[in-house]
Amino acid sequence: MKDKLIIANHKMNLNADDLNKYLDKISKINNKNVIICPTSIYIPYFINKTQVGIQNVYCYSKGSYTGEISPMQAKSLGVNYVIVGHSERRCYFEESDILINKKIVESLNNNLKVILCIGETLEQKNMLKTDQVLKRQIINSLNNINSIDNIIIAYEPVWAIGTGIVPDTSSISSTISYIRTIIDKLFPNNSVKILYGGSVTEKNIVELNKIKEVNGFLVGGASLNPDEFLKIVEVVAGQ
Ligand code: PGA
Numbered sequence: 001m002k003d004k005l006i007i008a009n010h011k012m013n014l015n016a017d018d019l020n021k022y023l024d025k026i027s028k029i030n031n032k033n034v035i036i037c038p039t040s041i042y043i044p045y046f047i048n049k050t051q052v053g054i055q056n057v058y059c060y061s062k063g064s065y066t067g068e069i070s071p072m073q074a075k076s077l078g079v080n081y082v083i084v085g086h087s088e089r090r091c092y093f094e095e096s097d098i099l100i101n102k103k104i105v106e107s108l109n110n111n112l113k114v115i116l117c118i119g120e121t122l123e124q125k126n127m128l129k130t131d132q133v134l135k136r137q138i139i140n141s142l143n144n145i146n147s148i149d150n151i152i153i154a155y156e157p158v159w160a161i162g163t164g165i166v167p168d169t170s171s172i173s174s175t176i177s178y179i180r181t182i183i184d185k186l187f188p189n190n191s192v193k194i195l196y197g198g199s200v201t202e203k204n205i206v207e208l209n210k211i212k213e214v215n216g217f218l219v220g221g222a223s224l225n226p227d228e229f230l231k232i233v234e235v236v237a238g239q
Contacts, residue, residue: 056086058071142186193215196211
């Protein structure tokens with residue numbers, strides 16, 4: 001597929017001093033398919049320099065929700081994408097499929113493109129429950145959503161995130177094909193992009209980029225070093 005997406009997820013990393021150097025290097029990219037998701041307070045540094053995503057939003061437009069950020073507020077600043085359902089949100093902040101669904105609805109209503117993360121834990125994988133878990137996550141998260149046009153799916157096995165362990169390419173391709181089958185049943189004739197995430201680095205990107213079912217990558221740790229991230233972009237986007 002042309003137009004593969006490359007999404008950087010900084011999580012709660014980097015600080016104000018790091019950003020000038022980072023931006024200096026990253027602003028050379030000039031590719032609308034490269035999306036940076038900085039820690040929220042640093043988003044203004046990136047606006048108008050790259051495509052920007054927010055790592056999390058709340059499920060309402062405004063109100064007394066101390067510490068939260070709404071999709072409407074993010075959009076009004078120039079953010080175009082939002083990550084929803086990341087396993088760290090599901091695990092550390094106990095986000096349920098129901099909350100994830102509400103966040104998706106509110107984000108779509110505010111014209112944000114949603115990057116919906118799904119993935120099985122090691123325990124679920126060992127119990128041979130991967131397909132069941134992915135199916136549940138997809139069906140529940142997309143409940144009452146009429147169109148998948150503004151949604152991107154990121155398949156991120158939880159056991160591959162930040163561990164340096166990557167599934168073999170044949171299992172990535174078969175799992176992503178399975179995800180596509182589920183999505184096709186829910187949304188016939190879609191052209192949804194399905195990305196892979198979990199320990200993507202400059203060392204494994206050449207191999208991972210050969211998997212034809214994969215329409216792009218969500219990159220955590222390796223996106224913190226601008227030189228490494230640029231190499232990943234170069235392999236995927238030929239830039
Ligand atoms: P990682 O993180 O690349 O550091 O494994 C990926 C992610 O959590 O999106």
